[in-house]
Each structure stands twice: as C-alpha cells, then as structure tokens.
Amino acid sequence: MPNETDMTRAADDAFLQDAAIVAARLGVDLETGLSDAEAARRLAADGPNELRGTPPVPMWRKVLAQFQDPLIYLLLAAVVVSLVAWFVEGAHGAPVDAIVIAAIVILNAILGYTQEAKAADAVAALSKMTAATSTVLRGGERKSVPSSELVRGDVLVLGEGDAVGADARLFFASALRVQEASLTGESAAVIKSPATLAAPAPLGDRTDMVFKGTAVAQGVGRAIVTEVAMATEMGAIAEMLDATVEDPTPLQNEIKLISKALGIIVVIVALVVMITVILIQGITDPADLVVVLLLGVSLAVAAVPEGLPAILSVILAIGVQRMAKRNAVVKKLSSVEALGSASVICTDKTGTLTRNEMTIERVVTASGQAEVTGVGYRPEGAVYGEDGQLSGAQHFEVQLVLGAGTLANDAQLTEHDGEWQIQGDPTEAAFLVAARKLDGTASRLDRFERRAEIPFTSERKMMSTLHQERPDGAHVLFSKGAPDVLLERCTRLQVGETTVPLTDELRRRAQDDVQALSAQAFRTLGVAYRTVDAVDPAAEVDPSLEQELIYVGVVGIIDPPRVEAADAIAEAHRAGIRVIMITGDHPATAVRIAADLGIVEPSARALTGAELDTLDPEQLRAVTREVSVYARVSPEHKLRLVDALQSDGQIVSMTGDGVNDAPALKSADIGVAMGITGTEVTKEAARMILADDNFATIIAAVRQGRVIFDNIRKFLRYLLSSNVGEVLTVFLGVVFAGLIGLNDASNEGLVLPLLATQILWINLITDSTPALAMGVDPEVDDVMARRPRKLTDSAIDGRMWGGILSVGLVMALVTLFGIDMFLPGGLVEGSDSLEVARTVGFTTLVFAQLFNAFNARSETSSAFRKLFSNKWLWGSVALGVLLQIAVVELPFLQVAFGTASLDLAHWGACVALGSVVLWYDEIRKIILRAVGRRHSGESAR
Known part of the structure; x- marks a missing residue:
C-alpha cells in the first residue's frame, strides 16, 4: 500500500x-x-472528487432569512406598537393583538422555510440524476462509477464522447484526441500519447496527461488518476474564480416586478385607507390610532404576495420531478420556461424517432441481392437469394460482407436468460446478428485475430480493423462505412472468389444499388477489405492504409420507427410545434422515414450538408422556414441550423448524442441529450436528458412544461385576485361605512369592516396551501391545442388582469353585503351585534377565496371541469374550512381574532355569499368562450 508521500x-x-x-x-x-x-478507503480518506462549491447555508441562517423582509419588519413594528399601546392603557390582561401577530409571523416563517427546503431537496435530487459518470477498472472489471467517486490510482477507461473525470497519466492511447478548450483555451483537439515527456512543459503541451473537465473528441485510451477534486488543474482555476450567479429567467423577472409593483401600490392604498379612516371616522383616543396603524400594516402585508418567488420555486421543482418520472430529466428549473415555449424541435432519427434495433434485411453484391429474414437482435432467421437460394459465388460474397462487417466491429452480442442484448453501436450489432444467420460464417471468422484499429470518426465516416489470419498468416484490413466514401477508396470489386478492376460502369452499378436501397428507406453501409503485406506491430496503424480497397458489397439496414413517434409528432403539430429531422443517413432514406412519421409529405425534399455549405446566413434562414428534413449532415451543420432558426425568432430544441453535438445542444434554447446512447459531454452541455432516448418523451416533456406554466398562471390568478379582494373589502368598507351600517354599529368610536388580525389570518390560511396545491394541478385545459408561448409574452395578460380585478371586486362586495345583512341599519336591516356581523363578513371572505381556488384553475374552462382531479386542492380547501370554523367557534381563538359564534343561518349565509364568486366567474367564462368561438369562426372564414 503506497504512503501519502x-x-x-x-x-x-x-x-x-x-x-x-x-x-x-x-x-x-x-x-x-x-x-x-x-x-x-481512498475515497474516505481524500473525500469526493468535486470542486469546492459555495458552503452550505446553516439551518439557523435559513430560518433567520425568513424574517429578513420589509413586510416582516412592518409586522414586527406592529407588534411593538401593539405592546406599547397595551402598556400605556394599563397592561390589563394579555396583549392579544401582539401575541396573534407574532404567532402569524412565526407561522409564515415556518411555511417559507418549508417551501424553500422542498425546492432545495428537489434540485438536489435532480443533481444526483444528472451526475457525470466515468468508466474505470475495478478488480479487473469495467465499471461505471459517479465521477465524484474517482480516487487517485483509479484506472480510467476513455472513449470518444467521455468527459474526463480527473487529472490522469496516460499509459495507452489509440488515435486519442482531447478537447481542452475549457482548460487551456486551445480550440483544436490535442493529440495525446502515452510517451513520457523529456522535459517540463506548460499545461497545453502535456500530451501524456488528460485533465478533469476536458472531453475526449476521438479515439480511446487508458490513464491512471493522479489528482482529484481541488488538486486538479481545473480545481486550481476554480480557486481563482468567484461563484457565478445564473441570470434570472423572464418569468422570474416578471414575478419580481409584479411583487415590487404591487408592494408599492398596496402601501399607497394602505396609506389612503388609513387617511380615509381618520378623515371619515376620526381619532378620539390613542387606542384608535393604534387600530388604524395595525390595520394599515396588516393590509399591506396581506395584500402583497410576498410568497410568490418561493411558491414559484416549489411549483417548478415539483413539476421537474414529475418530468423525471416520465424519463425527461431537466437539469435546471429555469429551463422549464423555455421547454413549454418550444416552437421547433430538431431531432435525430436513429434511436429517437426509431427503435434503434438495427436489422440487416438486404445484402447487395456483384452477384445480386440477398434477403435476410428476422428482426431485432435475436439471431433467428436465414439468408435467401433472389430465387430463394444463394449460388456459390453469391454465398461467398454475402459471407464476406457479413464477416468483414463483423470483424470491423466494436459491438458485442450476448444472451442473458433467453434475452439477446448488445453493447456498442446498434449498426455494428446488426452485422453480428446477420452473420449468425448465414451458415459457416462464424467458423471463418474464428481464423482472424485482431491486431489494431482505425476508429470511426464523423469526418471520415468509416472505420477499419487490422487482423492476422491464424497461424502466422497474412494481415487483412477490413473496412466498413458510408458507401460513397468507401467506393472512393476502392480500386477493385469482389466477384465470387476472385477480384476484378472496379471500372466506371461497375462503380456506377454499385452506386445504383445504394440508391435503390436508400429509396426503400434502408440505411446503407458498404464493406471493403485489402491485404497488407507487412505491418510493424509496434507502429500505430495509419489511416493511409485505407486506400486501394476491394469493394465487396453493401447492406441495407432498417431501424423500425417507434410506434409512439408518429403519434407524438402529430401531437407536436397540433401544438403548433414544427418537427425537423436531422440525420446522417441518405436523403432518400431520411425523406421516406420522415414521411412515414408524418413530419413531411412524401414529395418533400431533403437538404444535404453539402448543400448547406453553399448557403449564406440569409439564404439558410430562408431555407429553414421551408425544409424540415436534413440528411448527410455533420454536427457543425446542426449548430448552423440552430443559429438560423433562433435568428428567425424560433425557440429551438435540439437533440444529440455525440461529442460533436455538444456545441449545438449548448447553443439551443433546450439542448436534449440522449440518456442511453449520449456521451458524458453531450449530457453536460444539454439542459434536458432523455432517459429512454425516445422522441415521444420530448413531447411529453413539452406538455408538462406547458402544464407547469399554466399552474404558475393559476396560482398568480388565485393569489392576486384574493389579495385584491382583501384590499377592496377594507377600502370600500371604510368609504361606505355609513351606507352598510358600520358607523352606527358601535358607540366605541372607530369601527372597521375587518380587524388587522383577521386580515392576517385570511392571508395565512388562503394564500399558502391552496396556492401550493395549484402547483400539482393536473391539466384542465388542453395545453397542446394552443400555439407556443413566446418568451416575451407576459405571464399576466390584459384579460387575466381583468379577471383578477373583477373577481376581487365581487369578493369585496359579497363580504360587505354579508356584514350589512346582519347589522342594524344599512341597506338591509339586521339585528346582530357588530362582532357577529363582522365575523360573517370575515368568514364570507375566507369562503369566497376558497371558492376562488376552483375558479383560478382555468381562465376559460368551467370550475366543474375535472372538478375532483386535484385531491391536494380539495385537501387544502377542507383544511381552510376547518381552521375557519375553529377561529370562529373556539373561545380562545375568538378572543385572539375578535370573532363570535355563528348559528346555522349565519354559516349558510357565509357559504351562499362566498359561492357568488364561483357563479360570477362561471358566467364570465361562458362569455369568454362564446367570444373565443366567434373569433375562431371569423378566422376560419
């Protein structure tokens, strides 16, 4: 065991x-x-392999933060004023007002802390789901471990697309290139070699090292971890950097502005109410002044929705957790806003729109076409010629195609409990499966021993492996790749067991075979080989060997579309979202699959990467408005397409899985990485990860994003209309106190429609749990029946403000009418005391706000639509009713809140008057729906 030194x-x-x-x-x-x-043991000794972040905030500071708010300062000031008044008046009995207000401050702090903790827990859970992983050797076996668990001495196994999890010394590398721009600023990938450097070198020239935070752009390698966490080169940079603060989203900014604007308005209104009370009713003693001050403070605190930011975070966190359960892992809560606004989805074909179970169905060689039966990865089926039998020459050619494709291959096919599984690229696995279906192929392959590899790259579009025939036989290079690329490197053609020069006519015929397969929606891969006279085992195999190849044939591979993909695309179109397919496949194949899935019409055309290269930015922007299928494109083209669409005002979602897709994913409004086939680099660059690599999951996530935004609008509609109702109740009650009989209700001087503690109570029970319950409200309106929302659109539009103000006014009117009903005098003659009448008004306003919770679930749909779909909302309303009954009927709460017991007639009146808000909004929604239908009819005409 090594020592620390x-x-x-x-x-x-x-x-x-x-x-x-x-x-x-x-x-x-x-x-x-x-x-x-x-x-x-080493992990326990050294700690996790993580860069030092912001120290966690102690619990006591989180609790204290709940009291660091101007509105809380106002309430605490109200407590002091109440205590001073109580002391001046002789300190008789308990200072009830001060105790009640202090209790409400504490309860508000508990609610705020709970909400923040819930949001933080949800974010932490999502961080674990998106944590980077590394492949290491542990006990002789390859294992995938969280990168945070890497320790010094671990053996890293590196491959294309991997994020390097720690600083490490290379001891093996094959065509290894590492992108180190994040560390050194060098844009070009650095060629790496295990050869020891002869002299000290700067960081960018340490070619025998790989560093934490960089990415493998090409090739494979193995390395020994030498440093972790803050001891890495990335850690040294982190020491010099301050933590960056993420910019708030437009929605967060709007919520902040709304809260600030309402705060200013309500403070002004509170001052106006206080002045109005003094002018109309007068101040006869210091106790009256205290009552007015408490009223103003309570009104300001209750009317400002200070809980909006916290509730917004909780609703986003809950919504994102729901997405994760549906295989869409959103890495940042702020991404939900863009997700629900997506207007264009650019998607890969293979594995996303299709099942990614590649199956070879056709093999075309010089002697004709052969059909391979069976689908998927179960090696069951057979190979037939055009007349049902394979001739000797065709059998040899087909066997060579499938055998060479199996040798030039990094995939593995295994059976576990009767289930066949693959490891590696599905296209390569298709060769393994097909080769098992042709008798005699497996025994021929056993004669070859692999010696070296020239890896596949997206630039070369091919790969090769070097094999030696046992025992001590010739070296043979087997290649497979895009047929057009491969044919350019071939000079001869395999015909039976002999070869002939690849003439222009034979080359054209081979190209026609490829076109015919592509027209039938097959993905095509060509196969070639050559013998190599002498190879130095110690020398690195050079791509220059991939010349003067012998062309054997081409295979047609089908990847069946996902059954659910066509339905998901239709749903996207219904939601006003355009779907663009981007693939490396042949244009004819791309159009056929896109047409089958409903992306385009069969007559549509596909634009190739080569054609994209000829377009300037303005031409590209014009093309992206019309063309929805792009074929034979490289990852660089993806980035250009994203930029063109965004410059045209679109909100773009882009999918990707390869390391070169990372720039496009990072540039897109919603970069989507594949969770199964995606590399660590793409997962880090993306905002969302598909755990199942399924296009339908993207549409489900878009739907959920829209539902989340709808739920945000619901709680805004509910909170703001309820707060407006409280403000108008007090203001109108003071202005029209004589009209409703309040002025004659008592000989004690100052008379108010609601007490300060009652206003705070309403704020406590109606603005907390019902608003949170709306965050988990299921879809009420059909969110996919509307066009995408623009990020510049306001969360609260003019129609919504009209509903908020009108519903708030109705609340105030029914509350004041409830008071008037039971007071002597006023518009309606009553016979109860001021305490009873005020309790009726107080309870009516609470019930009106609870009824309003059902109104707020939709701007236009009836409250009775899916009435019982949200059990949490029903639970919160039931809790509010129980608490209100308690505050009215329990003696010690009567003293605290100035209430009096009510009989059945009073309770019935409270429920009936409170429900007026529901019936008013139902009528308003009927009118809105009728207007909407009329406008739709006019638009259709």
Missing part, C-alpha cells in the same frame, strides 16, 4: 515519469485497477 510525488510530476513508475507509486495494477475496498 509516494502518492503526492507521483502526482506532482506524473507527466515526466514513466507510466509504470506512476502506477507503482500510486499502488495500482494497470491490468486490474484498484479493488473496490481500496477505492472506498
């Missing part, structure tokens, strides 16, 4: 030491890696 020395100058020496000092076997037990 040895490990530190190994890390300090690892790039100048032989890899074997580094491994010895770190106590690791390069063939097996660390044991699980040793890795656990």
